[in-house]
Amino acid sequence: MSAVSPRxxxxxxxxxxxxxxxxxxxxxxxxxxLTLLPIIVIAVIxxxxxxxxxxxxxxxxxxxxxxxxxxxxxxxxESLILIGGYFDLSLEATVGFAPMLLAVLxxxxxxxxxxxxxxxxxxxxxxxxxxxxxxxGLMIAKMKLNAFIVTLAMLILLQGLTIGLSGGQTFAMLxxxxxxxxxGVILGLPVQAWIFVLAFAAAYVFMKxxxxxxxxxxxGGNLEAARAAGIRTTxxxxxxxVAGSLLAALAGLMLTGRIASVTANQGSGMIFTVFAxxxxxxxxxxxxxxxxxxxxxxxxxxxxxQNILTLSNVPSFxxxxxxxxxxxxxxxxxxxxxxxxxxxxxxx
Amino acid sequence: MPxxxxxxxxxxxxxxxxxxxxxxxxxxxxxxxxxxxxxxxxKSTLMSILTGLSQPDSGSVQVLAEGDAGGASAxxxxxxxSTLIPAATAAENIALARFPRSRAGLIRWPEVRRQATELxxxxxxxxxxxxxxxxxxxxxxxxxxxxxxxxxxxxxxxLDEPTAGLDRGASQRLxxxxxxxxxxxxxxxxxxxHLHEVFEVCDSVTVLRDGxxxxxxxxxxxxxxxxxxxxxxxxxxxxxxxxxxxxPESARPPVLVASGVTAPKVNGVDLALRPGxxxxxxxxxxxGHMQLAEVLTGQRPAEAGTVTLDGRPLPLGDIRxxxxxxxxxxxxxxxxxxxxPALSVAENATLNIMPRFANGFRLISGKKxxxxxxxxxxxxxxxxxxxxxxxxxxxxxxxxxxxxxxSVAADPKxxxxxxxxxxxxxxxxxSIYTTIEALRADGQAVxxxxxxxxxxxxxDRVVVMVHGEVSAELRHPFTEGMIxxxxxxxxxxxxxxxxxxxxxxx
Numbered sequence: 001m002s003a004v005s006p007r008x009x010x011x012x013x014x015x016x017x018x019x020x021x022x023x024x025x026x027x028x029x030x031x032x033x034l035t036l037l038p039i040i041v042i043a044v045i046x047x048x049x050x051x052x053x054x055x056x057x058x059x060x061x062x063x064x065x066x067x068x069x070x071x072x073x074x075x076x077x078e079s080l081i082l083i084g085g086y087f088d089l090s091l092e093a094t095v096g097f098a099p100m101l102l103a104v105l106x107x108x109x110x111x112x113x114x115x116x117x118x119x120x121x122x123x124x125x126x127x128x129x130x131x132x133x134x135x136x137g138l139m140i141a142k143m144k145l146n147a148f149i150v151t152l153a154m155l156i157l158l159q160g161l162t163i164g165l166s167g168g169q170t171f172a173m174l175x176x177x178x179x180x181x182x183x184g185v186i187l188g189l190p191v192q193a194w195i196f197v198l199a200f201a202a203a204y205v206f207m208k209x210x211x212x213x214x215x216x217x218x219x220g221g222n223l224e225a226a227r228a229a230g231i232r233t234t235x236x237x238x239x240x241x242v243a244g245s246l247l248a249a250l251a252g253l254m255l256t257g258r259i260a261s262v263t264a265n266q267g268s269g270m271i272f273t274v275f276a277x278x279x280x281x282x283x284x285x286x287x288x289x290x291x292x293x294x295x296x297x298x299x300x301x302x303x304x305x306q307n308i309l310t311l312s313n314v315p316s317f318x319x320x321x322x323x324x325x326x327x328x329x330x331x332x333x334x335x336x337x338x339x340x341x342x343x344x345x346x347x348x
Numbered sequence: 349m350p351x352x353x354x355x356x357x358x359x360x361x362x363x364x365x366x367x368x369x370x371x372x373x374x375x376x377x378x379x380x381x382x383x384x385x386x387x388x389x390x391k392s393t394l395m396s397i398l399t400g401l402s403q404p405d406s407g408s409v410q411v412l413a414e415g416d417a418g419g420a421s422a423x424x425x426x427x428x429x430s431t432l433i434p435a436a437t438a439a440e441n442i443a444l445a446r447f448p449r450s451r452a453g454l455i456r457w458p459e460v461r462r463q464a465t466e467l468x469x470x471x472x473x474x475x476x477x478x479x480x481x482x483x484x485x486x487x488x489x490x491x492x493x494x495x496x497x498x499x500x501x502x503x504x505x506x507l508d509e510p511t512a513g514l515d516r517g518a519s520q521r522l523x524x525x526x527x528x529x530x531x532x533x534x535x536x537x538x539x540x541x542h543l544h545e546v547f548e549v550c551d552s553v554t555v556l557r558d559g560x561x562x563x564x565x566x567x568x569x570x571x572x573x574x575x576x577x578x579x580x581x582x583x584x585x586x587x588x589x590x591x592x593x594x595x596p597e598s599a600r601p602p603v604l605v606a607s608g609v610t611a612p613k614v615n616g617v618d619l620a621l622r623p624g625x626x627x628x629x630x631x632x633x634x635x636g637h638m639q640l641a642e643v644l645t646g647q648r649p650a651e652a653g654t655v656t657l658d659g660r661p662l663p664l665g666d667i668r669x670x671x672x673x674x675x676x677x678x679x680x681x682x683x684x685x686x687x688x689p690a691l692s693v694a695e696n697a698t699l700n701i702m703p704r705f706a707n708g709f710r711l712i713s714g715k716k717x718x719x720x721x722x723x724x725x726x727x728x729x730x731x732x733x734x735x736x737x738x739x740x741x742x743x744x745x746x747x748x749x750x751x752x753x754x755s756v757a758a759d760p761k762x763x764x765x766x767x768x769x770x771x772x773x774x775x776x777x778x779s780i781y782t783t784i785e786a787l788r789a790d791g792q793a794v795x796x797x798x799x800x801x802x803x804x805x806x807x808d809r810v811v812v813m814v815h816g817e818v819s820a821e822l823r824h825p826f827t828e829g830m831i832x833x834x835x836x837x838x839x840x841x842x843x844x845x846x847x848x849x850x851x852x853x854x
Contacts, residue, residue, distance in 0.1 A: 209711035211702035217691060218699055224685035228647070229699035229754065230671040289690045 032282030032294040036301060039333060043304045051311040059307070061193055068303035069192035070095075070255045072296065074270065075277045076203045077247035079295045082278060083207065084240045085220035085287030086140055089151040091248040091274065093158035094132060095267030098249035099256040100162045101125050102178065103171035111173045118177045125249070132158065133245030137238030155271075163264045172261040182257020192254055199247075204292040216240060221288025276327045277302050301330065351412055352377040352535040353398075353423070353504050358407035360393050367393040369559045370407065375504065380526070380536040382546040382567070385556035386579050386832070387799065391539055394556065398506060398537070399425045411503045423537075424502030426493050428509040434482035439464035441481055442496045467495040470532070471525050487518035491525065504535045511545060512633055516815070523548050541632050543572045543836045557581055572836055580829045595808055595824070598622040603793050604762045606644065608653035613639045615816035616653065621762060626784065626794040628807035632835050633799075636816040638680060638766070641797040645677040645764050646670030657761060671700055676760030678751050680767060682744075686751040689740035693732045694721035696739045697753040724753040727786075729779045745776025752780065756787065763787065766797045781806050801828050810834075 047054035074091055081088050105121035107113025116124075132154065139150045184191035207213035218226040219233050227233050256262050275285075281298025283290035305326050309319050353375045360368040368390045375381045385391050396402045398409060400423070411422035432441050439461045448459040464477040471491045481489055490510060497505060507526075511519040526549055530536060538550050546553060547567055555563040555578040563578040602620035609617045613636040621627055631637040642648035644655060649665030656662065663669035679685040687696045694717055698705070705716040718735040725732070728749040732742055739750055748771070755763055768784070769777045784806060788794050796803050804810050812820040812834040820834040 205711065209714075211706065211712060214691075214695060214699075214702055214712065218688045218695075221688035221690045222685070225679070225688050226699070227667060228677075228679040228685045230668040231699070232668055288688065 030282070030291060030294060032290070033297060035333065036281070036294065036297040039330065040297065040301050040304065043301060043308065047304060047308045047311070050308055054308065054311055059311075061189065064300070064303045064307050065196055066190050066192045066258070067306070068299050069196035070251045070258070071270070071273060071277060071302070072196045072299045073199055073247055073251040073254065074274045075281070075295050075299050076199055076292065077244040077251070078271075078274045079278050079281075079283045079290070079292060080203070080207070080216065080240050080247075081244045082283050082285060083220045083287060083290060084216045084237060085223060086147045086237060086241070087151070087275075087285070088136060088147070088241060088244050089271055090132070090136060090154035090158060091244060092267040092269070092271040093155040093162070094129060094245055094248035095252035095255060095270060096162045096262075096265065097132075097158040097165075097252070098125055098129050099178075099252045099262045099266065100165050100171070100264070101128060102253070103174060103256070103262045104165050106175055106178065107171055107173060111171065112167060112169060113171070118175055126246075129245050129249040130242060133242030134238065136245070137241035140241065141234045141237035159265075159268065162266075166262070166264040168264065170261050170263045174256070174260065174262070178253070179257045179260050181254045182260060184257075192258065195250075195254065200292055200296040204296075207292055212236070212239075217288055219287075273302065280327065280330045302327070350377050351375070352379070353537075354410045354412065355394075355398070356408050356410070358394070358397060358404040358409065360397060360402070360404050366559050368397070368404070371556070371559070371561045372407075373554045373561055373564060375535055375537060377535050378530055378533050379552065380530055380538060380550045382550040382553040383537055383539045383556065384541070384543065384546060384553060384575060384579060386801070389556040389579070390559040391556055393559075395425065395506060395508065395539065398423045398504075422502060423504045423506055424497035424500055425506040426490070426497050426508065426510060428512050430489060430493065432481045432489060432493060432496075435480055437478050437480055438468065438484070438488075438492045438495075439477040441492055442467060442499050444496070446500070463499065464495070467499055468492070470529070471495065485518070486513050486515075487522060490514065490522060498534070504537060505529075506537045506539070508539045509541065509633065510538075511540070511542065519545070541835075543575050546575070547572075555579055573833060576829055576832045576836065580827075580832050597808075598625045600624065604644070604655070604657055604795075606640075606653065606655045609640060609643055609650050609655060610652040611639050611643050611648055611650050613816050614643065614650075617813070617816075617818055619811065619818070621793045621795055623761075623793050624788060624791045625809075626788045626796065626807045628804040628810035629795060629797045629813070630799055630804060630810060630831065630835060631813035635813040635835070637797055637813045640813070641677075641680075641764055641766050641795075644795070645675055647679075671758060671760075674758075674761035675764060676755040676758060676762070677764040678755045678766055678768060682748055682751055682770065687739045687747055690738055692736045693725070693730065693739050693742065693746075693750050694718055694735035696750050697721050697724050697730075698757050700754055701758050720757075724757060727756075728753045728783050743776075745772035745779075748772050748776065749780065752783070756792075761793065763792055763794045764797065765794065767800070767803075768796060768798065769800060769803055777802065801831065804831060 044055075053059050074095065077091055078088065102121045102125045103113065105114050105116045105124055106118050107115070109115045136151055136154055139145045140147045181191055181195070186194055207216065215226065215231045215236055218229065218231060219236055223233060252267060255266060277298040278290075278295050279285065279298075280301060281290065281295035283295050305323065309322055314322055351374055355371060355373045357370045357372055358368055359366070359370055371390070371394060373381070383391060383394070393402070397404050433444070436444070442464040443460045447455045448463070450456050461477055465474050468474050468476055468491070471494070473488060473491055476484065476488055476492065481492055484492065494505070494507075494510075510522060510526075514522060523545070526536065536549075538546065540546055550567055552564065552566050553570060553575065554561050555575065557579060558581075562581075600623045602622050604619070604621040606617060606619040609619075613634065615636070617636075617640055619629075619640075629637045629641065639648065643650050643664060644662075646663065646665060646667040646669060654661055655664060657673050657675065660673065662673055662675070688699070691699075698717055698720060702712060705712045705720070707713045707716075721735045724730070725735075730749045730753060731746050739747055742750070748769070752765065752768060755765065765784070769780055772780070781802075784794060784796070796807055798804060808824065810822045810826065810831060811818055812822065812831065814835065814837045819837055822830055822834060
């Protein structure tokens with residue numbers, strides 16, 4: 001953990017009262033949110049100019065929010081781990097592995113599956129996902145192995161298992177229960193939109209207001225200090241990594257539900273976008289800083305950009321290049337804003 | 349004998365503080381000069397001027413050799429903390445940054461190896477050149493560091509607490525090596541708190557006190573008590589130092605009882621602490637007082653012995669368990685393990701008791717927490733804009749108060765404060781003492797683990813450790829001089845360094 005050299009301020013004096021008030025006002029709204037909101041507004045205006053379809057309810061709900069939901073849940077998972085001072089590359093492999101395992105278990109024998117009932121499939125898939133998180137967590141927190149190499153190896157292993165399980169084929173004849181997360185509708189809104197919003201709200205409240213959430217911030221902000229304050233950091237790290245795996249499995253089921261099939265390469269390559277969204281949203285790669293509202297806005301910004309690129313008929317060969325350039329631009333804007341405002345570092 | 353280094357009327361000020369005031373000293377070639385003084389006497393400042401890291405405000409340092417005027421590396425310093433690269437071999441560490449190159453600009457490894465072997469051979473460690481330093485013994489590592497400095501051809505070798513981290517057998521062997529290096533004409537300035545070592549390694553001594561060189565003398569004419577007197581000054585050694593009468597001893601039964609505690613550097617220590625009593629625990633670097641504090645606070649398991657709190661055994665090695673049992677403590681180093689920079693002062697001060705502020709939904713109530721914090725902030729006189737200010741924005745003194753406030757947040761039965769005033773200014777220091785005294789008067793049992801004389805002044809009695817054992821216990825009225833003598837091992841001139849590295853009886 002790179003030690004942040006604490007900035008020292010002179011002690012408050014009476015004359016400093018106005019700036020004191022100004023500081024407070026600025027702190028009450030997160031600086032990352034303050035930076036991202038204008039950028040999102042600009043992106044929305046650009047979108048509206050590029051294509052009138054952009055501002056329609058269907059586009060916003062069905063395309064932007066719903067297609068961002070999978071990324072959003074993954075970003076929550078990665079943000080929890082990043083705030084705790086670690087990271088997990090294998091999340092994207094769990095996105096593919098969990099639905100593939102479930103699909104193989106519950107598909108009928110005619111479709112190369114085992115034909116188990118749905119609940120039995122879940123009864124095997126959930127412990128398998130827990131095991132992945134537990135293995136990662138034990139190696140990182142207990143054995144103190146490097147998180148990069150541990151989770152990279154786990155990623156390769158899970159991707160291989162997913163391909164092995166699939167036998168090279170795509171599972172498309174899935175039971176209704178397995179696609180509900182993709183096509184279900186509650187109160188007129190897609191289930192994915194509900195999950196997106198509720199998951200971020202729940203994660204925000206968890207991280208901001210529960211002792212466990214604050215312990216994760218403390219651990220990522222200064223592992224030794226957290227330990228000295230009596231926080232059981234090993235246990236907490238394992239818990240956070242396991243939670244990340246479960247969320248990644250949920251994201252995988254959501255993705256499977258949306259496209260109504262499981263392919264052997266599902267989730268592959270997503271982790272880079274996950275990191276980009278988290279960092280744009282103000283989550284520090286050094287741990288202990290950033291919040292879930294910012295991360296959520298980061299996801300929405302990327303969703304809007306993706307949508308605009310699609311709507312504006314950028315040739316599909318160039319979409320990735322444009323996407324990468326825009327992520328870099330967003331990072332630079334974020335850097336400029338933290339340079340401009342002394343208080344502009346993401347609040348915990 | 350020709351002079352090797354002449355320090356002439358060197359002064360250095362930091363703001364209003366005069367760190368060095370017209371210090372002069374001369375060391376002859378092949379001489380071994382001890383440089384001693386209490387913390388804050390000006391040793392570090394003088395060392396950084398000698399090595400060229402900082403410039404004196406006035407005065408001069410001349411490093412002399414036949415023929416030349418001395419260069420930038422005229423004084424080579426071996427620092428207390430290791431500067432070696434663990435995974436690199438001894439030879440690479442010695443050659444670092446000055447690799448012999450071929451004409452193509454590539455490193456000539458055989459030459460690196462040959463030069464290092466040659467240097468190490470003088471210290472009888474020729475076979476170490478190819479070994480990664482992480483695989484070496486502490487003494488071998490120290491020798492590699494010394495060889496690295498010597499490879500730069502310094503006129504004078506400055507050794508800063510070279511025996512830190514060495515056991516007594518290794519220290520003794522190091523002294524033998526230093527002796528033989530001197531015979532080869534190496535000039536040495538030896539900085540140490542361990543006065544007995546000074547008598548073994550050095551010919552002469554210069555004592556710094558309050559930025560002045562108060563004494564320079566041949567060691568054959570000195571004793572350890574003489575040096576202690578010179579370090580603390582006549583006044584403090586006998587009468588001054590805020591001498592005060594002893595408080596009547598607390599009659600209540602001890603709340604904390606440690607018996608036979610053994611851990612690395614701690615050798616069967618007994619200690620008892622009563623409610624309403626403030627006890628100091630001190631010693632030289634490596635005497636074991638810090639390790640004992642870590643055992644008492646659950647940061648380190650004990651190899652043997654027990655610690656009871658109110659008659660119940662403490663779960664040693666389990667920080668959470670010790671906090672729940674009633675131990676409140678501050679970690680040794682505020683920056684590495686004291687506080688979480690990005691979190692607010694209120695959160696840092698209550699990091700150990702967060703679940704207490706949970707409401708009906710098991711969420712933390714900010715209102716409850718901030719109310720609790722404002723009580724702590726008042727008690728410790730913490731100056732922040734408000735409960736929500738990130739701790740990283742506070743001054744060092746206020747950060748320290750936040751860490752101290754946390755140690756009492758859980759209403760502990762015993763308070764263990766390690767270096768409670770490290771790196772804070774005088775006014776914060778006094779404010780901290782006021783709070784500690786108020787807590788003590790309120791019946792709190794307080795253990796202050798420190799090497800700061802001002803911290804010890806607050807204590808009712810001071811337990812002194814030497815080589816892992818309790819060697820003395822001082823009660824008011826005691827003086828700085830008495831403490832300074834006690835940490836040396838009772839103030840006797842009898843050398844207590846045994847070649848075998850086994851413990852001697854005090």
